[in-house]
Amino acid sequence: MIAEELINQLIPPLKPSDPADKALSWMEKLRITQLPVVDEKEYKGVITEDLIYDHLDSDKVVGDFQLIASAVSALPNSHFYDVIKLAIENGLQLVPVLDVDRNFLGVISVNETAATLAKMFAAQGPGGIIVISLAPKDYSMSEIARLIEANDTRILSAFFLQEHDSDQAKLTLKLNREDLTRIIATLERHSYSVVAHFQETELLNVDKERLDMLLRYLNM
Numbered sequence: 001m002i003a004e005e006l007i008n009q010l011i012p013p014l015k016p017s018d019p020a021d022k023a024l025s026w027m028e029k030l031r032i033t034q035l036p037v038v039d040e041k042e043y044k045g046v047i048t049e050d051l052i053y054d055h056l057d058s059d060k061v062v063g064d065f066q067l068i069a070s071a072v073s074a075l076p077n078s079h080f081y082d083v084i085k086l087a088i089e090n091g092l093q094l095v096p097v098l099d100v101d102r103n104f105l106g107v108i109s110v111n112e113t114a115a116t117l118a119k120m121f122a123a124q125g126p127g128g129i130i131v132i133s134l135a136p137k138d139y140s141m142s143e144i145a146r147l148i149e150a151n152d153t154r155i156l157s158a159f160f161l162q163e164h165d166s167d168q169a170k171l172t173l174k175l176n177r178e179d180l181t182r183i184i185a186t187l188e189r190h191s192y193s194v195v196a197h198f199q200e201t202e203l204l205n206v207d208k209e210r211l212d213m214l215l216r217y218l219n220m
Contacts, residue, residue: 002078003095007107011094015038019061023047033048034049034093036094036096037067041103043073044067046070046092075097078097093110095107127174128198129197130172130173130194131170132173132187133170135167141158144173144192151186152177160172
């Protein structure tokens with residue numbers, strides 16, 4: 001999953017002109033200790049509960065504080081594991097997402113999203129993953145599911161993403177079968193382009209470092 005799909009729309013940015021006590025009030029309501037600060041569309045950094053309490057003054061506004069992580073952000077197409085890495089390296093609960101022009105798009109609540117993803121994948125059990133490249137007009141989940149089920153295999157989850165500025169899309173499928181040879185052959189016979197595939201053992205080897213990083217973050 002990529003960053004733009006994980007933005008939490010319920011976490012609003014503060015403005016530099018907002019009072020410090022407003023920041024504390026929002027943190028209490030949202031049950032978080034960090035909030036992004038944005039001036040118009042320009043991301044300025046993150047303010048933390050500790051920063052405010054360490055220098056609390058009734059007249060202070062958010063812009064008076066030395067914000068953290070002003071140079072830390074993810075692009076919309078950043079992989080979620082890269083977002084996790086940013087969070088760990090910078091001690092962040094929230095990772096801002098900026099477009100290529102540095103406009104603020106929103107924040108990812110890393111802990112919340114990581115916990116949800118971990119539970120989701122753990123519940124799916126063992127299997128394999130295939131990635132199909134196709135034109136959106138050729139996308140038919142019912143047809144693809146029929147071909148896969150003809151090989152005594154079930155689809156555990158599916159994720160469809162159209163690539164930016166492209167007439168191509170990618171469909172990622174988690175299946176309940178580790179040996180994907182027959183399924184790939186069936187799909188390719190029906191003119192589907194399988195551009196990547198992973199068996200569970202391969203995933204454990206390739207992504208071990210990333211998965212360990214995710215678990216470390218969840219235990220922080």
